Amino acid sequence: MEDLKTFLLDEVLLFESDTLSQGTEKVLQQVRREKPAQPVIYVSSGTSSIIAGSEKTYSAIESYISDNEPSAGLVKVGCTGPSNFEPLVCIQIPGKNKLFYRNITEEKVEPLLNGVFHNDISTDDLAGQTGTKGFELWPGMPFMDELPFFTHQKRIILSNCGCYDPESIEEYIARGGYRSYVKAIRHYTFEEVCDIIERSGLRGRSGGGYLTGLKWKHALNTTSNARYLICNAKESDPGAFTDRTILESDPHRLIEGIAIASYAIGASNAIVFMRSGSDHAKNRLQKAIDRAREYGLFGHNIFSSGYNLDIVIKIEPGAFVCGEETALINTLEGKRGMPQLKPPYPTTAGLFGKPTVINNVETLMNVPLIMQNGPEWFRTLGTENSPGTKVFAVAGKGRISGVVEVEMGTSIRSILEDIADGIHEGKEFKAIQLGGASGSFITSENLDLKIDYEELKEKGIGMGAGGFVIIDENTCMVDLVRYYMEFIRNESCGKCIPCREGTGRMLEILESVIRKPLNEESGTTLERFKGVMQLETIASVMKDTSLCGLGQTAPNPFISALKNFRDEFEEHIFDRKCRANICRGLRSFSIDVDKCTGCTACAAKCPVNAIYGTRLQPFFIVEEKCIGCGICFDICKFSAINVK
Amino acid sequence: MSTDLDIILKKYKQGKREDLIPILQEIQEDAGYLSEEAIVKVGSFLGMSTTKIFGLATFYDRFRFFPSGKVQIRICHGTSCFLNGSQSIINKIKEETGVIPGQTTRDGNFSYEIVSCMGGCHNGPLINVNGEYHAHIKAEQLPELIKKLKYVIEND
Numbered sequence: 001m002e003d004l005k006t007f008l009l010d011e012v013l014l015f016e017s018d019t020l021s022q023g024t025e026k027v028l029q030q031v032r033r034e035k036p037a038q039p040v041i042y043v044s045s046g047t048s049s050i051i052a053g054s055e056k057t058y059s060a061i062e063s064y065i066s067d068n069e070p071s072a073g074l075v076k077v078g079c080t081g082p083s084n085f086e087p088l089v090c091i092q093i094p095g096k097n098k099l100f101y102r103n104i105t106e107e108k109v110e111p112l113l114n115g116v117f118h119n120d121i122s123t124d125d126l127a128g129q130t131g132t133k134g135f136e137l138w139p140g141m142p143f144m145d146e147l148p149f150f151t152h153q154k155r156i157i158l159s160n161c162g163c164y165d166p167e168s169i170e171e172y173i174a175r176g177g178y179r180s181y182v183k184a185i186r187h188y189t190f191e192e193v194c195d196i197i198e199r200s201g202l203r204g205r206s207g208g209g210y211l212t213g214l215k216w217k218h219a220l221n222t223t224s225n226a227r228y229l230i231c232n233a234k235e236s237d238p239g240a241f242t243d244r245t246i247l248e249s250d251p252h253r254l255i256e257g258i259a260i261a262s263y264a265i266g267a268s269n270a271i272v273f274m275r276s277g278s279d280h281a282k283n284r285l286q287k288a289i290d291r292a293r294e295y296g297l298f299g300h301n302i303f304s305s306g307y308n309l310d311i312v313i314k315i316e317p318g319a320f321v322c323g324e325e326t327a328l329i330n331t332l333e334g335k336r337g338m339p340q341l342k343p344p345y346p347t348t349a350g351l352f353g354k355p356t357v358i359n360n361v362e363t364l365m366n367v368p369l370i371m372q373n374g375p376e377w378f379r380t381l382g383t384e385n386s387p388g389t390k391v392f393a394v395a396g397k398g399r400i401s402g403v404v405e406v407e408m409g410t411s412i413r414s415i416l417e418d419i420a421d422g423i424h425e426g427k428e429f430k431a432i433q434l435g436g437a438s439g440s441f442i443t444s445e446n447l448d449l450k451i452d453y454e455e456l457k458e459k460g461i462g463m464g465a466g467g468f469v470i471i472d473e474n475t476c477m478v479d480l481v482r483y484y485m486e487f488i489r490n491e492s493c494g495k496c497i498p499c500r501e502g503t504g505r506m507l508e509i510l511e512s513v514i515r516k517p518l519n520e521e522s523g524t525t526l527e528r529f530k531g532v533m534q535l536e537t538i539a540s541v542m543k544d545t546s547l548c549g550l551g552q553t554a555p556n557p558f559i560s561a562l563k564n565f566r567d568e569f570e571e572h573i574f575d576r577k578c579r580a581n582i583c584r585g586l587r588s589f590s591i592d593v594d595k596c597t598g599c600t601a602c603a604a605k606c607p608v609n610a611i612y613g614t615r616l617q618p619f620f621i622v623e624e625k626c627i628g629c630g631i632c633f634d635i636c637k638f639s640a641i642n643v644k
Numbered sequence: 645m646s647t648d649l650d651i652i653l654k655k656y657k658q659g660k661r662e663d664l665i666p667i668l669q670e671i672q673e674d675a676g677y678l679s680e681e682a683i684v685k686v687g688s689f690l691g692m693s694t695t696k697i698f699g700l701a702t703f704y705d706r707f708r709f710f711p712s713g714k715v716q717i718r719i720c721h722g723t724s725c726f727l728n729g730s731q732s733i734i735n736k737i738k739e740e741t742g743v744i745p746g747q748t749t750r751d752g753n754f755s756y757e758i759v760s761c762m763g764g765c766h767n768g769p770l771i772n773v774n775g776e777y778h779a780h781i782k783a784e785q786l787p788e789l790i791k792k793l794k795y796v797i798e799n800d
Binding site: 046047048050051052083084086236237238239240241244245276277278314315316317318319320331332333334335336337352393395396397401402433436467469471474475480483487493634 | 660661662663664665666668669699700701703704705706707718721722723724726727731759760761762763764765766767770777779783
């Protein structure tokens with residue numbers, strides 16, 4: 001191990017020429033396990049794989065190997081992308097293409113490996129093969145990169161995910177990693193690095209889309225004795241998991257990105273701000289940082305360049321608003337995570353009053369690639385104004401969910417229909433929710449919109465940080481809007497009144513829309529209708545007067561739902577009907593006379609005593625009294641309660 | 645307890661304001677919650693008033709002020725799990741345990757919290773019981789699961 005370290009340092013990282021010698025390449029090939037002499041088995045091990053049971057699969061394979069094939073290698077890799085395929089197992093027999101098997105749970109391990117090691121390759125659960133030059137093909141088996149999920153993607157940031165052991169720095173270096181960082185600190189000045197990134201046109205991927213190079217220059221040009229770089233990995237939007245997947249699958253590239261960015265702004269302290277509860281990602285990142293430190297990639301006077309850098313991980317203590325730049329800085333300073341008025345922007349006075357650059361994970365992942373391939377290469381990707389790619393966490397009611405990466409300019413329809421393979425059969429598509437709790441809905445008319453900052457902005461849609469939730473007819477839009485509003489209400493920090501009071505009021509009105517009115521007489525329908533009219537006013541006030549992005553964007557889901565699904569709101573108000581049958585308060589219940597046994601269970605539990613009857617005779621529900629809580633429905637053992 | 649606290653505080657020799665959150669996080673990781681005694685001690689260590697620390701700790705929702713239950717359940721309430729019906733899971737757990745999120749049952753057995761996304765969107769609704777994931781969970785499976793957990797605790 002020590003030998004390999006010295007070799008990688010001397011012959012690869014500190015090697016003066018860009019092209020490495022043939023002998024070096026040969027060693028690197030071995031480190032990359034490109035031409036293994038023994039079979040190698042790769043098991044995915046991200047959070048989504050662990051949830052699907054990959055830990056058990058791993059130990060089953062481990063014990064199989066030690067019993068039957070002690071020479072075979074076993075490697076834990078990151079997530080490849082499609083969550084449906086988890087636990088994903090990849091098998092490489094020497095001299096042949098890699099084979100990917102999907103959904104390999106514990107019990108499937110033995111039959112699968114028995115087949116593989118005795119030349120009886122099973123095609124059940126086979127996802128596909130991947131080919132490299134000089135390897136024997138598996139006849140008649142599909143190729144992984146020809147699967148619709150992969151063909152429509154452009155995987156640059158995710159190119160390493162699922163391919164290498166994220167805990168091995170050696171493998172990352174053998175894949176060309178850390179070379180652009182070492183080159184940057186030895187041969188480029190701060191300004192040159194900023195220039196390269198600015199010329200590439202890289203824009204911040206957290207939603208705002210500000211030019212990254214320009215942001216760096218602002219910080220660099222502010223006179224100060226210390227500067228900070230913060231990597232914002234606090235992805236806490238409900239339904240977003242791109243950052244976590246990246247951290248788990250390719251932590252070293254992120255570290256390289258952080259290191260280059262820190263160098264570019266002359267910062268000697270970098271902080272990774274992570275969400276709490278993702279211990280797996282944190283441990284991976286911590287290990288990666290420790291390994292990089294062992295290699296001398298951080299510390300004092302790195303490779304005699306005179307540059308010092310230290311990277312630390314901080315865990316957020318749990319507040320959604322901390323994702324906002326100034327609130328994040330307050331949290332790091334040990335204060336309440338409340339946003340502050342801007343300007344001054346963090347690039348002039350940020351953490352401890354020093355210039356601070358805050359970039360998110362995806363932005364920083366692009367940096368090593370741009371340094372490696374040049375800004376011109378980056379410009380060839382994506383659209384004129386939004387070069388590069390965008391990573392999305394596709395989830396919800398699509399047939400395939402997972403982390404995907406598409407070139408900017410790809411249509412939303414392509415992500416929905418090609419990559420996520422549409423929605424489940426027999427269901428009708430309703431909308432796509434882009435950008436988490438403060439994003440907007442995209443309906444079928446707008447599906448041909450392209451992923452591009454300007455094009456989406458024109459339609460009033462924010463790109464968001466990467467949430468892409470597919471919604472089908474079984475979802476009630478009013479209830480979904482209420483869910484987002486409840487989330488924001490809970491997360492509002494309470495500093496400014498429009499957000500603190502506005503979210504509470506909006507939630508109240510939305511709840512009254514989905515609740516059954518207690519009495520019908522006093523024009524409650526009109527009141528509820530007035531409520532929705534007021535919602536629009538509150539929404540516009542919040543948009544104009546809230547202090548930070550959280551409050552300004554909080555009404556977005558409501559505004560776009562009202563625009564696109566007005567009929568659903570009206571149905572809830574006037575007809576007291578929820579077409580998706582989700583809003584419990586609006587459902588009406590009745591008892592099936594044939595199925596009811598008269599057990600009295602429902603009548604005993606009914607909170608308003610709306611169920612009457614005689615024991616062992618069919619019961620009935622008095623509709624005027626029913627508040628639609630649904631307890632009877634849950635409690636009935638004979639499915640005698642009908643819902644309408 | 646107090647000796648552990650001293651060990652933690654010793655790590656932060658300077659005792660600056662920005663160390664406050666990491667100190668509280670470390671105490672919570674060690675003891676499971678922030679006790680009054682611990683907050684007072686941190687206050688005198690950092691030269692800050694106890695109310696200020698308490699005010700800060702209550703602002704963030706990851707800090708607990710009561711010991712967590714022997715079984716800690718985390719329920720995912722991200723958008724994807726919500727679409728797949730996590731609300732009914734939350735209601736059921738509330739009904740079964742009789743406490744609200746963040747509280748612990750009187751016998752000290754159960755506590756639960758709601759988290760925004762655990763990263764298993766394809767497997768929702770998803771819950772995590774003492775570190776073990778239960779995917780595609782249904783509300784009607786919960787009473788039995790809780791009964792089983794109770795049995796395990798009582799016979800331990």
